[in-house]
Amino acid sequence: MRSFSKFIPQTTIYRLSLYLRELERLNSKGLTHISSKVLSKKMGVTDAQVRRDLSYFGKFGKSRVGYNIEKLAKKIRQILGIDNKTWKVALIGAGNLGRALFSYKGFRERGFLIKAVFDSDPLKIGKDLGGIRVKDVKDLVPTLKKGKFDIAIIAVPQESAQEVAKALVKARIRAILNFAPLRLDIPQKTILRNVDLSMELESLSFYLSKLR
Amino acid sequence: MRSFSKFIPQTTIYRLSLYLRELERLNSKGLTHISSKVLSKKMGVTDAQVRRDLSYFGKFGKSRVGYNIEKLAKKIRQILGIDNKTWKVALIGAGNLGRALFSYKGFRERGFLIKAVFDSDPLKIGKDLGGIRVKDVKDLVPTLKKGKFDIAIIAVPQESAQEVAKALVKARIRAILNFAPLRLDIPQKTILRNVDLSMELESLSFYLSKLR
Numbered sequence A, B: 001m002r003s004f005s006k007f008i009p010q011t012t013i014y015r016l017s018l019y020l021r022e023l024e025r026l027n028s029k030g031l032t033h034i035s036s037k038v039l040s041k042k043m044g045v046t047d048a049q050v051r052r053d054l055s056y057f058g059k060f061g062k063s064r065v066g067y068n069i070e071k072l073a074k075k076i077r078q079i080l081g082i083d084n085k086t087w088k089v090a091l092i093g094a095g096n097l098g099r100a101l102f103s104y105k106g107f108r109e110r111g112f113l114i115k116a117v118f119d120s121d122p123l124k125i126g127k128d129l130g131g132i133r134v135k136d137v138k139d140l141v142p143t144l145k146k147g148k149f150d151i152a153i154i155a156v157p158q159e160s161a162q163e164v165a166k167a168l169v170k171a172r173i174r175a176i177l178n179f180a181p182l183r184l185d186i187p188q189k190t191i192l193r194n195v196d197l198s199m200e201l202e203s204l205s206f207y208l209s210k211l212r
Helices: A010-028 A036-043 A047-055 A069-080 A096-102 A105-109 A137-147 A158-170 A197-211 B010-028 B036-043 B047-055 B069-080 B096-102 B105-109 B137-147 B158-170 B197-211
Strands: A087-092 A112-119 A151-154 A175-178 A191-194 B087-092 B112-119 B151-154 B175-178 B191-194
Touching: A010 A036, A010 A047, A010 A069, A010 B197, A036 A047, A069 B197, A087 A096, A087 A137, A087 B197, A096 A112, A096 B096, A105 A112, A105 B197, A112 A137, A112 B197, A137 A158, A151 A158, A151 B197, A158 A175, A175 B197, A191 B197, A197 B010, A197 B069, A197 B087, A197 B105, A197 B112, A197 B151, A197 B175, A197 B191, B010 B036, B010 B047, B010 B069, B036 B047, B087 B096, B087 B137, B096 B112, B105 B112, B112 B137, B137 B158, B151 B158, B158 B175
Parallel strands: A087 A112, A087 A151, A151 A175, A175 A191, B087 B112, B087 B151, B151 B175, B175 B191
Antiparallel strands: none
């Protein structure tokens, strides 16, 4: 994989995922080409933005012809690291959120395979979750070290999240998706993404306030 | 509320939420001022970006002194429509995801109050969920119309999402947060935000690919 010397904004990565979804949708409709103008309009950004986002990764598209949909989708999948690749994911927390994430189809479709689930609740430990036995969170470090996991998802209550994060770092997990509403203290080299669902609602209330 | 004539990027609104969380954290630590430089560093964006984001809404901060943390947080809460205001939210879907969202503390803290829950499963209808009785989704339109709801959250399986969206539009809901992995067909005036959790994982796999 080529390395990217330039600083790539987080929002660009996010938009690449959005472009990919749109390209896949257009492809499934039998379309073969799209201009940056039409694509940008569909995505609600400027076409300069689309071109800038893609320019970090090379040259795409031809003037007058636009982007080849299938090729661009393939390239974006490569960039995002989801091209013919699977990622081994550990899920910490088998509560409502954990179970919802476990059965989330989109993960599997994109190559993110949840291969271990942990919880600290004796009532949950040992239970079967879609073919996987929920493990005691006490066994997290040895299990993840041995199993060479890539990504961990934290879906535990706020109070336990930091402790879980510490164990994940000890288990040499390099990427964490955190659902606990808490600023985790982890080493800089560990890649962290926080999901804060109230932020999504705040974006709605912003627009609703404007309508009032 | 003042109206915003300029086009405000979705990503700016998203970052406002991020800034707000950081400002609140700093405020709780007793800090009173912060420069755009320090704030931007903490948020992983450039300080020009911070200033541009805020510039849509007026002039903030003083040179040399920086931003007054409490004032800026208050202003951002106003902009986001979460300043001393509550929003009435309906939740459609009482499965794992729905129940996880229902018990999500962050919503309540920010003034988003889930006041009705709907499902189509006879085993779930009538059950108590944290003090609220789960209603039959068949009663969605009259209930929401009568109750003057602001926001609806769709947490139903993909197959039922479009039907639910149609009912929500009929019930004159103006803002929808959609968790179903599906492009909903709704009128342009309805504000829609889609949550696609695999996009968060794609951002992690992007960085992991770079490390390989």
